[in-house]
Amino acid sequence: MSIGAFDRRQYVLIVRLLRTLGARRELTSQFGMHGPALGILAALLVLLGGFPALVALTGRVTPRDVLMLSQTMTLVLLVPLLIAEAADALLNPAEAAVLAHRPIGNLTYVAAKLTYLIGFAVVVGLALNALPALAGLRLEGTSRFYPLTHLAAAALGAAFTALATCGALGVLFRMVPAARVRNAALWAQLLGGLSLPALPHVLNLIDADIRFDGPYWSALPVSWFAALGLAGKGGSALFVPAFALPGMVLSAGLVLAGLSVLTQGYMIRTSTTRRAAGTTTSVRRSRLAMRLLERLTGSRAGAGGGLFVMKMARRDWQVRRTLLQAVVPLLLVVLTARGGLRSPFEEDGSFATHLLPHIFGIAMIAAADALAFSDHYRARWIFLTVPASGLRGVVRGTLATLWLSGAAIPSVVVLIVATAAWGVEHGGLYAAYTLAVLSCYLGVFGWAQRGLPFTRQADAKRTIGNASVVFLCIILGVAAAIVQVVWLFRDVGRVAIASLVLGATAVIAGRTSLRILENKALSLLAAFSGRDRRTFTVALDEAEDDDLA
Amino acid sequence: MMAPSPSITVRDLRFSYGGPDILHGLTFDVRPGEVTGLLGPNGAGKSTLLRILVGILDASSGHVEVQGHVLPDGRLALKQTIGYVPEAAELYETLSALEFLELCGRLHGMDEDLLQARIETLLTGFGLFEDRLLRLGAYSKGMRQKVLLTAALLHDPSMLVLDEPLTGLDTDSAVLVKRLLSALAAQGRTVLYSSHVLDVVERVCSRVLILNYGRLIADGSPEALKSATHEATLEDVFRQVTQAGDVEPRVQQMMSCLRP
Numbered sequence: 119m120s121i122g123a124f125d126r127r128q129y130v131l132i133v134r135l136l137r138t139l140g141a142r143r144e145l146t147s148q149f150g151m152h153g154p155a156l157g158i159l160a161a162l163l164v165l166l167g168g169f170p171a172l173v174a175l176t177g178r179v180t181p182r183d184v185l186m187l188s189q190t191m192t193l194v195l196l197v198p199l200l201i202a203e204a205a206d207a208l209l210n211p212a213e214a215a216v217l218a219h220r221p222i223g224n225l226t227y228v229a230a231k232l233t234y235l236i237g238f239a240v241v242v243g244l245a246l247n248a249l250p251a252l253a254g255l256r257l258e259g260t261s262r263f264y265p266l267t268h269l270a271a272a273a274l275g276a277a278f279t280a281l282a283t284c285g286a287l288g289v290l291f292r293m294v295p296a297a298r299v300r301n302a303a304l305w306a307q308l309l310g311g312l313s314l315p316a317l318p319h320v321l322n323l324i325d326a327d328i329r330f331d332g333p334y335w336s337a338l339p340v341s342w343f344a345a346l347g348l349a350g351k352g353g354s355a356l357f358v359p360a361f362a363l364p365g366m367v368l369s370a371g372l373v374l375a376g377l378s379v380l381t382q383g384y385m386i387r388t389s390t391t392r393r394a395a396g397t398t399t400s401v402r403r404s405r406l407a408m409r410l411l412e413r414l415t416g417s418r419a420g421a422g423g424g425l426f427v428m429k430m431a432r433r434d435w436q437v438r439r440t441l442l443q444a445v446v447p448l449l450l451v452v453l454t455a456r457g458g459l460r461s462p463f464e465e466d467g468s469f470a471t472h473l474l475p476h477i478f479g480i481a482m483i484a485a486a487d488a489l490a491f492s493d494h495y496r497a498r499w500i501f502l503t504v505p506a507s508g509l510r511g512v513v514r515g516t517l518a519t520l521w522l523s524g525a526a527i528p529s530v531v532v533l534i535v536a537t538a539a540w541g542v543e544h545g546g547l548y549a550a551y552t553l554a555v556l557s558c559y560l561g562v563f564g565w566a567q568r569g570l571p572f573t574r575q576a577d578a579k580r581t582i583g584n585a586s587v588v589f590l591c592i593i594l595g596v597a598a599a600i601v602q603v604v605w606l607f608r609d610v611g612r613v614a615i616a617s618l619v620l621g622a623t624a625v626i627a628g629r630t631s632l633r634i635l636e637n638k639a640l641s642l643l644a645a646f647s648g649r650d651r652r653t654f655t656v657a658l659d660e661a662e663d664d665d666l667a
Numbered sequence: 668m669m670a671p672s673p674s675i676t677v678r679d680l681r682f683s684y685g686g687p688d689i690l691h692g693l694t695f696d697v698r699p700g701e702v703t704g705l706l707g708p709n710g711a712g713k714s715t716l717l718r719i720l721v722g723i724l725d726a727s728s729g730h731v732e733v734q735g736h737v738l739p740d741g742r743l744a745l746k747q748t749i750g751y752v753p754e755a756a757e758l759y760e761t762l763s764a765l766e767f768l769e770l771c772g773r774l775h776g777m778d779e780d781l782l783q784a785r786i787e788t789l790l791t792g793f794g795l796f797e798d799r800l801l802r803l804g805a806y807s808k809g810m811r812q813k814v815l816l817t818a819a820l821l822h823d824p825s826m827l828v829l830d831e832p833l834t835g836l837d838t839d840s841a842v843l844v845k846r847l848l849s850a851l852a853a854q855g856r857t858v859l860y861s862s863h864v865l866d867v868v869e870r871v872c873s874r875v876l877i878l879n880y881g882r883l884i885a886d887g888s889p890e891a892l893k894s895a896t897h898e899a900t901l902e903d904v905f906r907q908v909t910q911a912g913d914v915e916p917r918v919q920q921m922m923s924c925l926r927p
Contacts, residue, residue: 131773135759142761215757218723220774221746295685 125226132222132230148206148578149199149238155578156241163195163245171249174257181257182356185268185344188250189275192243193340196276200283201307202439203238205300206576207231208287208380224381232377236280243276244269259351271347278339281373288376300435308442333358337365414518419511424519426512427489427571431519436576440488445481461540462548462607472602474532475552476595479559482524484588486560489516490569491576498573501643509570509643513635516571517564517628525556547613554620555598559591561627565634569642674699674826674857675720680729682715682881689715690881692729697859697874699825702852704872705861708909711878713861714754714830720859721751721828734826734857747775750819754830756811760804764795764814767803768821775822782821789817793840808835816844826857833864845871869901879909 140150149156170191174184208231217227251268254260287303294302335341336358342365345356407428412421431437462471501509532552537545566587568574606612673696682690690712697703707713718724720733722742731738736745759767765786772782790796793813803811812835819827827848833841848871852858862868868875869889877885885892885908889901898904905911 127776128774131770135770138766139759139761144759144761215753215755216759217774219721219746219749219751219753220771221743222774223743 123223123225124229125223128222128226129230129233132227133233136230136234145206145210148203150578156238159578160241160245163242164248166191166195167246167249171253174250174253177256177258179257181254181260181264181348181351182344184250184254184257185271185347186340186356188247188268188272189340189344189347192246192272192275193279195246196239196242196279197283197310198307199242200235200239200280201287201303204235204280204283204287205303207235208284209300228377228380232281232284235284236277239276239280240273243272243279247272261351264351267349268347271343274346275339275343278343278369281377282339282369284380285373285376288379289372291376292379301438304439304442308445334361336361339365339369342366410522411515411518414522415511415514417507417511417514419508420514420518421511423508423512423515423571424522425515427516427519428523430492430494430572431485431489434492434494434572436491436493437485437488437572441481441485459539461536461544462602463540463544463610463613467603467607469599469603471548472599472607473595475555476559476591476598478524478528478552479556480588480591480595482520482556483559483563483591485524486520486564486567487587489520489571490567490574492572492574493576495573495575498570501570501573506640509639510636512570513639514632516567517560517632517635520564521557521560521628525553525560529553529556543610547610547617551613551617551620554617554624557624558620558627561624561631563587563591563631564628565631567635570639573642671699671855673697674734675859676730676732677720678730680716680719680731681727682712682719682724683727688727688881690719690726693878693881693883695876695883695886697857699857700852700855701873702848702858702860702871704868704875705859705878706863706865706868706875706905707878708911710880712881713878716878717751717828717830717859717861721749722746747822748824749826749828750822750824751827752812752815752819752829752832756808756815756834758803758806758811758814761802763800763802764790764806764817765799767814768818771818772821777822785821785823786817789820792843793817809837809840812836813840824856826859827851828859830861831863832860833862833867841867865900865902865905875901877905877908884908 136145139145140148143150149159167188170184170187173179173187208228247269251265251272254264254268255262257264286306287299290299290302290306336345336356341356342362345354348356404425408421408425411424412418415421415424431441459471459474460467462468501512504512529549529552533545533549535545536548539545540548606616675695675697677696678694680690680693681688693716705713705716715724719726719731719738722733722738722745725739733741733745734748736742738745762770768786768790769782772786773779777785786799787796790799793816795810795813795817798806798810803814806814812832816832819829829848832844836844845867848858848860852873860868860872872889874888875885875892876883885904887895889904892904892908893899893901896904896907898907
């Protein structure tokens with residue numbers, strides 16, 4: 119298959135096109151290189167880099183420790199960001215529809231996309247490492263050039279991570295149909311995230327003796343770049359060729375294999391993603407859900423709206439991504455729970471059990487926040503044609519669906535599992551408390567949804583906003599879990615009363631949220647019925663720059 | 668006089684999106700200098716066939732040669748020589764028409780002066796020159812279609828592949844496009860035109876291919892097809908060969924579920 123020669127002129131044109139589209143917020147699902155989203159993200163990452171910087175400032179660590187910690191943090195944070203970003207950038211069917219019939223070689227197009235992704239990764243890497251690089255000056259054994267070598271290592275490590283992520287996506291391209299690559303990438307991200315806390319358990323099982331100064335760490339890319347950051351100052355200890363070289367060969371193989379797939383028939387594959395295999399729900403299941411939702415919302419319109427949300431949430435990539443990402447912390451809590459999920463009523467009950475209802479709640483709020491954003495936002499015109507009662511139905515149906523799938527169903531699962539494990543009294547009460555807590559989360563935060571479901575274009579800034587809401591919920595959840603441990607779950611009666619109080623609060627807050635959302639719905643509609651008639655007096659960057667002459 | 672060699676040669680073309688075949692062993696030629704109409708009911712495989720012919724999709728099997736380029740290997744060279752108007756008017760919404768057309772022309776490596784001159788002439792012809800700095804997101808459906816037609820013509824292609832090109836166009840613009848297509852074919856260019864507007868096809872196309880369920884079921888000039896099927900119009904020919912049933916019972920059935 120022909121990959122087409124690299125065309126520098128076209129490459130520059132496409133890079134500039136992507137930059138312009140990013141600056142004009144056309145590709146809002148991506149962070150872009152010139153929009154505010156990347157700036158906000160970078161600022162947050164600089165703050166997050168304060169953690170390894172503080173470790174460095176304690177003075178009790180070596181430059182090696184700081185570099186390894188920073189590199190590992192960069193890798194762990196960058197990979198999920200990159201998977202989402204690369205999937206959106208590399209698999210953009212709308213873009214393929216515009217450009218696929220132009221005489222652009224796959225190599226040229228993929229090179230332009232890689233340029234963007236590597237640039238994005240380097241910004242993330244540098245932002246995260248800015249403070250640790252400066253703090254490293256205080257460490258013993260570092261020269262005044264340390265910030266430069268640290269940042270150079272961070273930038274190279276980030277660029278390598280971008281290449282490796284694209285390589286992995288390329289391999290996925292070969293293994294699964296194009297229409298399913300984004301989902302496969304998401305699952306790979308989920309499993310990767312879960313493997314981290316599971317790793318110590320596995321190592322315990324196989325009785326492995328892991329030393330942090332072992333030479334085998336040289337096989338990992340973080341060590342290569344950490345060694346680079348310590349160039350001339352003992353970095354060679356982190357780079358044991360016998361371990362590093364096989365790792366490098368493997369990594370190079372992954373990158374080359376993946377990129378070679380991407381550069382072969384890339385446009386064809388991306389065009390094919392438009393024809394995803396159709397999925398259908400069983401009619402019987404739909405009818406059951408319809409009946410339940412009609413009972414909950416009190417109207418056919420509510421049931422219709424709720425069913426629409428339920429089906430779209432399962433099929434829309436943006437919502438699925440948020441849901442899966444919200445499920446990760448939930449599973450992490452379960453996986454890392456010390457001594458398993460013991461009854462919260464016991465003296466030595468695990469903290470994870472106390473935290474579990476709140477993690478469910480946080481996942482639900484993250485999903486509620488994501489519902490407005492969709493790949494299919496252009497279909498929102500349909501809401502302009504429904505009467506006000508229908509619109510209210512959609513709002514009610516959305517909240518009902520969230521309650522049903524985010525509160526009721528998890529509580530039933532908890533009831534079954536907890537009753538079997540801890541007996542009817544403790545299990546039933548814990549499930550009732552879980553239902554009350556989850557309903558309360560929805561009631562209190564439900565009004566904050568940022569639009570009618572699936573009516574807004576996916577927005578990278580939203581990811582940051584979503585993270586802020588989730589962060590706030592986590593703080594609240596942890597605080598509530600501490601109260602549960604030290605006071606509430608010491609007495610069964612207290613839990614019963616708390617469940618009733620929380621349940622009543624949920625009903626009152628839920629009604630208020632519903633009223634706010636119903637009132638907001640009409641103004642939300644008005645926002646997207648108008649057309650933007652901006653004109654651009656400055657044309658897209660001239661292609662005939664001196665460097666192209 | 669010898670007939671010119673075909674600009675499109677398709678032999679036993681099959682295609683599937685991973686499931687059952689969408690196209691079943693299509694075989695036909697298209698010669699330059701004629702406007703060939705591609706007809707078929709919804710889901711017949713017309714757009715898929717056009718996307719294969721312009722190198723966007725790869726055939727599952729069979730031989731496809733367009734403008735002397737054997738696909739899929741020759742697709743990059745082919746794309747330099749064709750103009751394509753896709754079925755859906757996908758555009759970068761935040762670019763102005765001028766920016767979009769400049770991008771298209773530059774991707775084809777056009778000389779800058781020639782590009783600007785052509786943009787001005789073509790946009791003026793379509794009555795869009797005054798709106799060239801307006802973002803495409805603000806364009807009406809017809810205006811977007813005109814931008815797509817301009818983008819397809821900009822690099823002076825020797826073959827035009829048009830998927831429902833008259834969608835959203837006003838009467839005047841539709842007449843303009845029909846005349847333009849005839850003039851382009853008269854210059855010896857190949858025009859492949861897919862449409863559901865059969866009276867337009869009848870007037871513009873010198874030859875018609877009819878697809879049904881991914882199979883080529885008719886191939887000939889509108890006159891020859893009418894004569895062979897003893898029908899008066901191309902619409903009647905189409906309905907006969909695609910075995911479209913009487914619509915009246917279906918209308919009655921649909922009306923019966925609505926209020927009297």
